[in-house]
Amino acid sequence: MDIISSLLNILSIIGFWFIFKKFGIKRWHALIPFLRDYRLAQCANEPKDGLIYTILSGIIWILSISYSIVDEKTVLFGTIELKDALALLMLILVIPEFVFSFRICKGLCERFGKKYRWIIGWFLFEGITSLIWGLSSKYVPLEKEKEDTIKETVEESGVNTTGSDKDLTINIRERSAKTLRSKRTLLKDIHMNIQPGHMVLLLGGSGAGKTTFLNAVTGYEMADADIELGNDNVYKDYINIKYDIGFVPQQDLMRGSDTVYNTLYDAAKLRLPKSLSREDRKKRVDEVLDSFGLGMLKNTLVDKLSGGQKKRLSISMEFISNPRLFILDEPDSGLDGVVARELFEKLRDIADSGKIVIVITHTPDRVIDLFDDVIVLAKDANRSGRLTYFGPIKESYEFFGKESMEGFLLAINQKEEGGEGRAEELVKKYNDKMKLAVGGEV
Amino acid sequence: MNNEVKHSGRLSQMFIYTGKLFRMFVFQNDWKVFPMAAVITAIVCFVISKDMFVTMEGTTKGCFAITCICIWNGMFNSIQSVCRERPIVKREHRSGMHISSYICAHMIYQLVLCLGQAAITTAVMKFSDVRFPKTPLVTPSGITDIFLTLFLITFAADMLALLISSLVRNPTTAMTIVPFLLIFQLVFSGTMFAIGGNAAKLKDFTLSKWGITALCTQGNYNTLPMTTPWKTIKKLENVKIEDKTPIKDIIKNVEKKGSEKAFQLRCGKENYHEEYESVRSNVIDCYIRIILQTLLFAVLAIIALEFIDKDKR
Structure with a gap:
């Protein structure tokens, strides 16, 4: 035996x-x-x-x-x-x-x-x-394991950006995740400078690292990076600076059994400075309620609100502290075209008041006229998120040779995802453009 | 820009969340825990009220059943309270919420719920004609003594459930764990099931053991009659030994003298339990052990929830 x-x-x-x-x-x-x-x-x-x-x-x-x-x-x-x-x-x-x-x-x-x-x-x-x-030669894996091999990919741009004392300056060298077995680079070589008053669209295919990028920018998950909001270093002064960054998650994460007013008032108590008087706090809550069209619903339970109203409340919870940087992860998910349009117009107003607004959305074309800039992230050969484009919306069409944002996604998505698989080519093109812009050699 | 700006500290955040929890009491259907406590106690008292604090056996079974009610009530108060809103807690933690403030707010809220449930349980016991001990050991009255014990057991079980709720990621997992916790608490209480050897040490880590001990001590357990031997002897009265019925003769003799009660008391005396000795220090010792476990669960809940940022999408 x-x-x-x-x-x-x-x-x-x-x-x-x-x-x-x-x-x-x-x-x-x-x-x-x-x-x-x-x-x-x-x-x-x-x-x-x-x-x-x-x-x-x-x-x-x-x-x-x-x-x-x-x-x-x-x-x-x-x-x-x-x-x-x-x-x-x-x-x-x-x-x-x-x-x-x-x-x-x-x-x-x-x-x-x-x-x-x-x-x-x-x-x-x-x-x-x-x-x-x-x-047996008949038994062959359909697709070899990708993580074990490091493929040749586009080299880094090596271009660090600097901005004025009110800009959001992002210089992410690398954001990686370590497992027991290996280290995986999630984001690499992302540099940009966003000016106040700009509303920026964050675009990228599935797994390109959009949420990882936002978490790195807000300091929630730190990367090998320098993130500066005006003169403040987000990582070094995270405890204080986090009140200056509003992050609206994709889901409406609020307690349904509380009223609209109390939800917002409690958010104000958490986020506004301690020194603010009770009257000023109430005044600010009323202002925000009115500005988001929730004034009439202040005594309504959150559970009774419609999808659009819940989203507005979720946004107002972050907006209450008047943040300089405002980030929204798919705020229009589950909303119809008209409601989504209204919401983005509100975000445009926020940007016009001198804030930086960054938005992820999967249906950008219906509201693209409201944005100033676009950030496009794509997966390179090693599945690391790379910056494919950052700049004005108008120039982006020329850069990608496409007529819509959906066309951009088609260009950067890999072939097995139904895309054109041009991510590497576009990353290189953007890096060359950046090098030229700073006077370097391509 | 923000370097000198101070935001709400732990204490003020605790008040914010306490206020929120009390406000949501009505809309969140938490009020249901009170009628539920009354109904469960009434059902149990229907069976135990006659003999609880009257005989040794009735007191043991009664104290066990009442302790079970308290543990049940406490656990179901908060087993879902944190895990059902875990993504919200994560969002708020990201926005500056202190986990310790959040858990302390829950502790205050649950403390009030537990006080209410203990009061209802005590009142239903009273209405069900449970004979409360006449000699108080901790407070000025026997009823308030029992109330205090019931409250401490309920609150400790509540904090244990809060710890589980802080550890797990969703209500389904939390509800799956509850039966295991309940079985552990009930089996290892050491009252209904004899546990020997090293396993007996596990009893010290249960709330049920200390709860039952405190209740039995307050119920003057060691001075109560033990009725089981007398009842067993009565059942054997017709047993013949060499064509005679000696047991019947003994029973007749005892009944003739009217000494059944004395017999039962004598049996009770032989069944003396040192840990149930009706002295204040015994009860206080049980209280301290229950309170220490309560605090331990609360601290562990805070530590567990501090890792909420590690939750994946």
Whole structure:
């Protein structure tokens, strides 16, 4: 029995060795128990499940070893036999181990484009199945794992921007996320200068790093960057400067069981300076309510508001502190064209009062006339968010050679996403333009 | 520009959130916890009121059942209170909210809810003719003694649920954890199920153990009669031993002398529990342990929620 088991194990190792070869993963990892399971899960595009599965397998292995060496008479807590306790624990852990193993096998079938019935093969005859998948030329992954290889991509512009004492100056060198296994660059080489009174559209395909960019700009998630709002460094003085930055999230995150007035008044108490008198605070709340058309609804419960009214309240909660920088993540999601237009006109008014307004929206063309500038982010070959364009709306059409913002997205999106896959080309074009603008060589 | 500007501190933020929670009391349907407490207590008292604080067995079962009510009430008060608004808390934390102020506001709000529930539970017990202890140990009256104990158990369970609510990300997960917590509290209370060996140490980490101990101590447990042996003997009265019924003879003899009560008291004396000795220090000791657990849960809730920024989209 032991010989058969060892033979099957050897078959598994050989199979894994060749599967890893197909994915460009170090082949000797197939020799190390547990690591090879984790690596196989990575091949299946399920690294998180793989980590949990590996941990569970490790614990079960330790428990089984303990089970075989502990004395039968050993008693736990005076009543339970240790062997029984270990067996029970193993039984409890085997269930999730099975589930995670199933997920990994399912992921493998998807990666290789094979039918799900192969899951049975993986469960019952792992050695032979892995050998077939490893050695047969018919078993090829549909798409190799992207994270393991660093591809050549557009070089950095190396252009740092500076602005006047009222501008928002953004110089993000890199924003990366580290995992147990690797480091991934989420944003790279983003430099711009936004003037007060400008309303800026933030555009980018799915996963281009729009929210990461905004979090880095607001100081909520710090990057390797210099972010200056006027003369203040956002990162160095985050505790104070955060009251000067209004961030309106995509969802209307407010308590439905409170009234409009109280919601806004509590927001005022949190965000306005302590020194402000009660009367001044009330006055400011009334002003903001009226300016957002919520005056008549002040005693209404938030739950009773329509989508557009909720959005206006959500915006007014941030606007109450009169921030210099105002950022909105898809404020028009779920709103019809007319209501969305009204909302963006309100944002235009805010920008005209000398604020910087940055907005993410997936339907920009219906309100594009209200914006001054556009920031376009795109994924490069390594899936890092890169700046493809920053500048006036009018010039952007010429830069992209398109007639609409949706056309921009089509140009930068990758081919497998249905786009033209020109992100790299456009990043390079923009970098060259920037270098020329500062008098450098292309 | 903003370097010298001061914003609301922890204390004023605590008042902001306390006010918000009390305002939302009516609209959020939190008021339902009061009639629910009354109904649950009435159902339980229907069964336990006759013997609670009258016999040893009735007191043990009664105190266990009442403690269960308090733990149930407390847990369901706040098990969803934080997790259901977790994204809102994250947004407000980003805008300068202090987590400690937020949790303290919840503590104040839940404290008032728990006071109300404990008062209702005590009142329903009174209306159900539970015989409250006549000798108070902590406050000037036996009823207020029991009220205080019920409040402390409810509030501690409430804080335990608040901790769970702060740890998990959604109400479904929170509600999945509740049965495990309840089973742990009930099984390891050490009253209804005998636990020996090292497992007995787990009892010290339950609210139920200290709650039941405090109630039994206040109910003068060690001076109460124990009725089970007498009832068992009565059931055996017709048992024949060598064509005779000696047990029946003993029962007749005891009844003739009118000594059933004395027999039961004697049985009770043999079942003496030191931890239930009716002295003030025993009750205070239980209170301190419950309060310490309450504070520990609250502090852990603050620590847990401080990591809210790590939540992914």
